[in-house]
Amino acid sequence: MVVQYLAFVIFSAFAIIGAAMVVWSRNLVHSALFLVMSLFGVAGLFILLSAPFLAAIQVLVYIGAIAILIIFAVMLTRSMTAIREPFNAQSWLGAVIGAVLFVALVAGMILPVWGWGSLPTLPQSDVVGTTRDIGIALVSADGYVLPFEVASLLLTAAMVGAIVIARED
Numbered sequence: 374m375v376v377q378y379l380a381f382v383i384f385s386a387f388a389i390i391g392a393a394m395v396v397w398s399r400n401l402v403h404s405a406l407f408l409v410m411s412l413f414g415v416a417g418l419f420i421l422l423s424a425p426f427l428a429a430i431q432v433l434v435y436i437g438a439i440a441i442l443i444i445f446a447v448m449l450t451r452s453m454t455a456i457r458e459p460f461n462a463q464s465w466l467g468a469v470i471g472a473v474l475f476v477a478l479v480a481g482m483i484l485p486v487w488g489w490g491s492l493p494t495l496p497q498s499d500v501v502g503t504t505r506d507i508g509i510a511l512v513s514a515d516g517y518v519l520p521f522e523v524a525s526l527l528l529t530a531a532m533v534g535a536i537v538i539a540r541e542d
Contacts, residue, residue, distance in 0.1 A: 381421055387414030405444045412436050426504045 391411030398404040412435045419428035510516040 377421060380417065384414045384417030384421065387411065388418065389414070401447045402444065405440060405447055408443070409436055409440045412440060426507060 388411050391407045391409075391414060394407035395404045395411060398407055412431060416428045416431035416436070419425070419431055511521055512518055
């Protein structure tokens with residue numbers, strides 16, 4: 374139990390410190406590397422939640438592909454100089470929205486567990502989903518096939534839109 378608690382604290386620290394440093398770092402390459410650190414912390418949390426498939430996908434897809442793609446894109450398209458102005462006229466608005474979202478997330482995590490007396494607590498499950506269960510849920514007619522297809526169409530439309538915007542006239 375102590376080892377799991379210590380691992381949770383370490384992986385949580387990786388995720389939170391990495392995410393904070395993504396925002397506060399002035400160098401774009403360093404921000405991308407801190408993103409890798411944050412994603413690694415999330416993968417560790419997936420391991421602690423007994424979801425090794427999601428942890429492997431986190432490492433392969435997000436750390437192995439997307440983060441490395443971001444690093445190469447930043448290195449090939451931007452200069453290596455630091456960002457000169459990290460704050461702008463709308464920084465206060467971003468801080469207020471971030472604080473409101475933080476309070477909402479903390480309330481969403483704490484209230485279902487401890488509640489306000491009238492809110493029911495969530496039941497704990499010993500069932501661990503396997504890769505087979507995820508595959509069946511993705512392709513079965515009463516599962517997640519429609520949201521999966523809609524998300525893929527949305528990502529395709531976003532990619533085509535980005536290409537249209539980025540191309541030269």
